[in-house]
Amino acid sequence: GQNIDQPTEMTATEGAIVQINCTYQTSGFNGLFWYQQHAGEAPTFLSYNVLDGLEEKGRFSSFLSRSKGYSYLLLKELQMKDSASYLCAVRDSNYQLIWGAGTKLIIKP
Amino acid sequence: GAVVSQHPSRVICKSGTSVKIECRSLDFQATTMFWYRQFPKQSLMLMATSNEGSKATYEQGVEKDKFLINHASLTLSTLTVTSAHPEDSSFYICSARDLSGDNSPLHFGNGTRLTVT
Numbered sequence: 001g002q003n004i005d006q007p008t009e010m011t012a013t014e015g016a017i018v019q020i021n022c023t024y025q026t027s028g029f030n031g032l033f034w035y036q037q038h039a040g041e042a043p044t045f046l047s048y049n050v051l052d053g054l055e056e057k058g059r060f061s062s063f064l065s066r067s068k069g070y071s072y073l074l075l076k077e078l079q080m081k082d083s084a085s086y087l088c089a090v091r092d093s094n095y096q097l098i099w100g101a102g103t104k105l106i107i108k109p
Numbered sequence: 110g111a112v113v114s115q116h117p118s119r120v121i122c123k124s125g126t127s128v129k130i131e132c133r134s135l136d137f138q139a140t141t142m143f144w145y146r147q148f149p150k151q152s153l154m155l156m157a158t159s160n161e162g163s164k165a166t167y168e169q170g171v172e173k174d175k176f177l178i179n180h181a182s183l184t185l186s187t188l189t190v191t192s193a194h195p196e197d198s199s200f201y202i203c204s205a206r207d208l209s210g211d212n213s214p215l216h217f218g219n220g221t222r223l224t225v226t
Contacts, residue, residue: 033214042115042202042217043153087152097143097215101152 002026004100006088011106012078020073020086020103028093034062034073035087037102043087046073075105083107112136115203115218122193122225130188130221132203138183139205143215144176147200159186193225 005023012018024032031050035043049055049064049071061074073086088100112135122128132142142159157178158166165178177189186205190197200222204215 040200040220040222042220045214045216048214097155099152099155 002092002098004088004090004098006086006100006103008101009104009106011108012075014078014080014107014109016078017074017076018078018105020075020088020105022071022073022088022100024069024071024088024090024098024100026090026092026098029066030091030093030095032062032064032071033089033091033097034060034071035089037085037087039084046086078107080107080109113203113205113216113218115221117221118219119222120224122223124194124225125192127189127191128193128223130190130201130203130223132186132188132205132218134184134205134207134216137205137207139186139207140183142180142186142203142205144178144186144188145202145204147202147220153202156188161186190223193223195225198223198225 003025033048034046036046037043047055047062049062052064052066054061054063059076064071085102085104087102089097091097114133114135116131120128140161144156145153146156147153155168156171159178159180161180161183167173175191180186200220202220203218206215
């Protein structure tokens with residue numbers, strides 16, 4: 001079966017750095033997405049990786065290793081507004097999105 | 110960037126009634142839109158894929174006669190929850206992909222919180 005694993009919850013301190021990991025087993029691979037979802041709101045797109053390596057976008061970076069079926073989202077200079085759930089999703093060989101359950105990130109002052 | 114508009118944002122209805130949710134792509138054409146449901150503290154669950162001009166493709170376990178999907182134009186898809194029951198109360202989110210590139214992400218509407226009393 002297809003599976004996406006990410007931690008259920010993480011806590012970090014304002015101003016610090018946090019890394020949210022995602023491992024996947026899917027039938028084929030056509031890209032990995034990270035989304036941010038604040039409580040009660042729809043997800044918003046953060047990043048996309050299809051080739052191995054690091055993609056940097058301001059305070060957020062995303063890394064992919066296809067051979068390991070692994071990705072992480074790195075958030076730097078954490079702000080209180082970064083408190084949200086972070087969803088990892090993989091597009092399989094049929095271009096279907098397989099979603100992780102999300103990681104709830106709690107930022108403490 | 111691409112914008113998807115979803116309406117209404119909140120709706121409360123009585124058990125047995127039907128509710129229609131609209132999803133529009135505002136600045137791009139979407140031949141395919143996706144409908145998701147999300148229960149509290151759970152991930153997105155794909156309900157169906159809406160294809161312009163043809164029948165929707167439903168995921169296993171989703172009743173097509175209960176969740177009617179119509180995708181009449183390249184910018185509008187609707188989801189109608191028929192004969193709603195309290196267990197249908199959930200957060201419904203539509204999304205569409207801007208087909209400008211292979212790596213184009215899904216863009217989500219703001220979601221509709223449905224409460225069935």
